[in-house]
Amino acid sequence: xxxxxxxxxxxxxxxxxxxxxxxxxxxxxxxxxxxxxxxxxxxxxxxxxxxxxxxxxxxxxxxxxxxxxxxxxxxxxxxxxxxxxxxxxxxxxxxxxxxxxxxxxxxxxxxxxxxxxxxxxxxxxxxxxxxxxxxxxxxxxxxxxxxxxxxxxxxxxxxxxxxxxxxxxxxxxxxxxxxxxxxxxxxxxxxxxxxxxxxxxxxxxxxxxxxxxxxxxxxxxxxxxxxxxxxxxxxxxxxxxxxxxxxx
Amino acid sequence: xxxxxxxxxxxxxxxxxxxxxxxxxxxxxxxxxxxxxxxxxxxxxxxxxxxxxxxxxxxxxxxxxxxxxxxxxxxxxxxxxxxxxxxxxxxxxxxxxxxxxxxxxxxxxxxxxxxxxxxxxxxxxxxxxxxxxxxxxxxxxxxxxxxxxxxxxxxxxxxxxxxxxxxxxxxxxxxxxxxxxxxxxxxxxxxxxxxxxxxxxxxxxxxxxxxxxxxxxxxxxxxxxxxxxxxxxxxxxxxxxxxxxxxxxxxxxxxxxxxxxxxxxxxxxxxxxxxxxxxxxxxxxxxxxxxxxxxxxxxxxxxxxxxxxxxxxxxxxxxxxxxxxxxxxxxxxxxxxxxxxxxxxxxxxxxxxxxxxxxxxxxxxxxxxxxxxxxxxxxxxxxxxxxxxxxxxxxxxxxxxxxxxxxxxxxxxxxxxxxxxxxxxxxxxxxxxxxxxxxxxxxxxxxxxxxxxxxxxxxxxxxxxxxxxxxxxxxxxxxxxxxxxxxxxxxxxxxxxxxxxxxxxxxxxxxxxxxxxxxxxxxxxxxxxxxxxxxxxxxxxxxxxxxxxxxxxxxxxxxxxxxxxxxxxxxxxxxxxxxxxxxxxxxxxxxxxxxxxxxxxxxxxxxxxxxxxxxxxxxxxxxxxxxxxxxxxxxxxxxxxx
Numbered sequence: 001x002x003x004x005x006x007x008x009x010x011x012x013x014x015x016x017x018x019x020x021x022x023x024x025x026x027x028x029x030x031x032x033x034x035x036x037x038x039x040x041x042x043x044x045x046x047x048x049x050x051x052x053x054x055x056x057x058x059x060x061x062x063x064x065x066x067x068x069x070x071x072x073x074x075x076x077x078x079x080x081x082x083x084x085x086x087x088x089x090x091x092x093x094x095x096x097x098x099x100x101x102x103x104x105x106x107x108x109x110x111x112x113x114x115x116x117x118x119x120x121x122x123x124x125x126x127x128x129x130x131x132x133x134x135x136x137x138x139x140x141x142x143x144x145x146x147x148x149x150x151x152x153x154x155x156x157x158x159x160x161x162x163x164x165x166x167x168x169x170x171x172x173x174x175x176x177x178x179x180x181x182x183x184x185x186x187x188x189x190x191x192x193x194x195x196x197x198x199x200x201x202x203x204x205x206x207x208x209x210x211x212x213x214x215x216x217x218x219x220x221x222x223x224x225x226x227x228x229x230x231x232x233x234x235x236x237x238x239x240x241x242x243x244x245x246x247x248x
Numbered sequence: 249x250x251x252x253x254x255x256x257x258x259x260x261x262x263x264x265x266x267x268x269x270x271x272x273x274x275x276x277x278x279x280x281x282x283x284x285x286x287x288x289x290x291x292x293x294x295x296x297x298x299x300x301x302x303x304x305x306x307x308x309x310x311x312x313x314x315x316x317x318x319x320x321x322x323x324x325x326x327x328x329x330x331x332x333x334x335x336x337x338x339x340x341x342x343x344x345x346x347x348x349x350x351x352x353x354x355x356x357x358x359x360x361x362x363x364x365x366x367x368x369x370x371x372x373x374x375x376x377x378x379x380x381x382x383x384x385x386x387x388x389x390x391x392x393x394x395x396x397x398x399x400x401x402x403x404x405x406x407x408x409x410x411x412x413x414x415x416x417x418x419x420x421x422x423x424x425x426x427x428x429x430x431x432x433x434x435x436x437x438x439x440x441x442x443x444x445x446x447x448x449x450x451x452x453x454x455x456x457x458x459x460x461x462x463x464x465x466x467x468x469x470x471x472x473x474x475x476x477x478x479x480x481x482x483x484x485x486x487x488x489x490x491x492x493x494x495x496x497x498x499x500x501x502x503x504x505x506x507x508x509x510x511x512x513x514x515x516x517x518x519x520x521x522x523x524x525x526x527x528x529x530x531x532x533x534x535x536x537x538x539x540x541x542x543x544x545x546x547x548x549x550x551x552x553x554x555x556x557x558x559x560x561x562x563x564x565x566x567x568x569x570x571x572x573x574x575x576x577x578x579x580x581x582x583x584x585x586x587x588x589x590x591x592x593x594x595x596x597x598x599x600x601x602x603x604x605x606x607x608x609x610x611x612x613x614x615x616x617x618x619x620x621x622x623x624x625x626x627x628x629x630x631x632x633x634x635x636x637x638x639x640x641x642x643x644x645x646x647x648x649x650x651x652x653x654x655x656x657x658x659x660x661x662x663x664x665x666x667x668x669x670x671x672x673x674x675x676x677x678x679x680x681x682x683x684x685x686x687x688x689x690x691x692x693x694x695x696x697x698x699x700x701x702x703x704x705x706x707x708x709x710x711x712x713x714x715x716x717x718x719x720x721x722x723x724x725x726x727x728x729x730x731x732x733x734x735x736x737x738x739x740x741x742x743x744x745x746x747x748x749x750x751x752x753x754x755x756x757x758x759x760x761x762x763x764x765x766x767x768x769x770x771x772x773x774x775x776x777x778x779x780x781x782x783x784x785x786x787x788x789x790x791x792x793x794x795x796x797x798x799x800x801x802x803x804x805x806x807x808x809x810x811x812x813x814x815x816x817x818x819x820x821x822x823x824x825x826x827x828x829x830x831x832x833x834x835x836x837x838x839x840x841x842x843x844x845x846x847x848x849x850x851x852x853x854x855x856x857x858x859x860x861x862x863x864x865x866x867x868x869x870x871x872x873x874x875x876x877x878x879x880x881x882x883x884x885x886x887x888x889x890x
Contacts, residue, residue, distance in 0.1 A: 012801070028531065030529055031529070035531045038533055042750055044796075045805055049796065053802055053804055057320060057327070057494040057495055058327060062329055062416065062419055064324070085639075116321070118321070124426070124430045125430040127434075128427060128430060129385070129386075129430055131431060132381075134309060134704040137377070137381045138380065140380045141341065141396055144391075144395025146391075146395050147392065147393050150389070150390070150391040154414065157423060160419075184386065184388065190383070
């Protein structure tokens, strides 16, 4: 099959960017979307042109490295999926595929489809952990955790930090990302001592980093590859509010 | 000449005396560094997976000044994140007869008696603390309704000792380590350098004193000095091009340390995982693992008759061969990985494979679904089933999965002693990057255990003994210049060749060659052929590779080319190692050394040793240093899972 793709090319953070159209032959239905880009890049290199830069690593949907806007949708067509898990059978060869980087003020473009998402690391560094030291832990069975709480924590902890929620949000908010971490740690008994300060610190950090405010449009959860629910945000808001009332 | 014999390795620094108390005694004998002095000591940790992430975090907690490097854009993305099934620990929470000694015993046996007793016993001891540590961090392990931790079984064990978080155990453990690391970054004890690749090791006055790195965004080459260097850069399975490793996984850090003098041990010990999604075409860029945990409930079979082209559902029970259950009745579908992989290859070679090209066997959940119900199966394996369907467009609830073995893990790695020291003073190696604990075959759910054991508990306890002699003298400026110049020269050369083949195409060719000649089965003839082909492919690479762009920008083609160049050198050492070891053991199967039934035949008389190789030059015969293995607690026997 032959596909046409329009890819965002931008040589560097301050260089102007533009969409460039390429035709790619010999695409098979079993090929993944990134393998299609591999084919394009192989051809570009042999022609002496710079290949399209894009982030990717595990190619099985868990590392969170990959992520592009495909026809205006973060991670493209398909529910609860990452870019690397798309296959060409999901695309109609009749239509050109438009591929662009994440666009959000705190995610500056590094090159082509690669953006700098280190702001998400700063959010976690501001409090997204339980303060414990290696070697200091009590026996794992000393503190039973109700299964439902453990399951809720797991579902939130499944966040892969890809940034699709930010890219999809009209406000460029990282609220779903932050809420996932606040939920993961906030429902576990081990996470209670720091629960409210954690929520406050992470929300303050994301504000300082230039992420937008959350207006609960729900675009984030619609594109989240791990299906982090919007209720996580409600939980975070409640913790932030509780914190404000406690310190008032 | 294939290789030269060198001096045997006389001392592994393991404490003497009863096995059960060695680790305790080492922890006491290891010198400490007082908290005020730790601040003055810098440790560079390369890699942020389970081993590197947990080590950097823990060294930070102890108050050392830590530099952390990873090639990914965030330390949270290291490939440990993709581990699915679980982590072993001798907690005996299931009350089914587990103990530290049993985990030790299973691991020694699983490794086909090619690992060190002292190290493995320590690993089994530390395993229980890992679970405690991770639970305290908030790792959401699977729990039972009573609120206690759930466990499951894995290959090579008859107890249920594997802790898990659905099919995403590696992710959850890595995020635990990443969060501990984030806390230390916030506290200022750890400085994080993402998108940074180590390209050489700085050695001054005989000690490892820093790393030369390339900033992958700007291309800038810089040197970071330290009092000790820790490599936690993972395995080299991507030498096969297609593997379950992430695309970026590479051998560069450990290979360049090897070229600086660190011995490389057992490079031929590679693990082929039995349950991966089969290759679908030439465009394939990587292989996807289906967790071994699936073998708890899935039954492996092929048609009884060769060339049976019917759909799985049309083949009646009597015409199916559940060959693992037939051949290994006591372990059945849960035999260790090397055995399951080879059995799959054997039935496919006999023409009984299924799917395109006949390179696949069925992993069937029909019985489990009728016994437990669809919901219970979905709760255990839902995400794996989903992943399978996404890739193959087939629904495993309706039709059996098709699986085939793929390269997954490398047991070999840089040689380390009991204290995780390489042969270069000040260079420590942890996790998959070292060779130490898994012998010739790693058991499922033991990689996560080893990575975290090394990072949270072992390295922090032993590194002080080395650092107690520091801070060391100023680094020789010439050593830094020489290392940086070498790195720049290699990059300039790669960019200047301007040939007509991409690095990717060389990688693919190397991978195919290695899979065919140094993969699941190795023969003298095949390995000799590989040893002719690899040097000529390497020569061609340096003549014909084309790398676009410049060195002073984000250049993924350049990154790739440097990694492939190193794989082209490592591949040769792997084949030399595989050729010299004329026995079969664990993941290393020599066709010349098998029983009449086709099982691996070990040769303890001649090969009960670790083969540690010294680099003497590219294409030059390496020097073999033997570390003899002795067994006191477990007597080597024929490894039987029948």
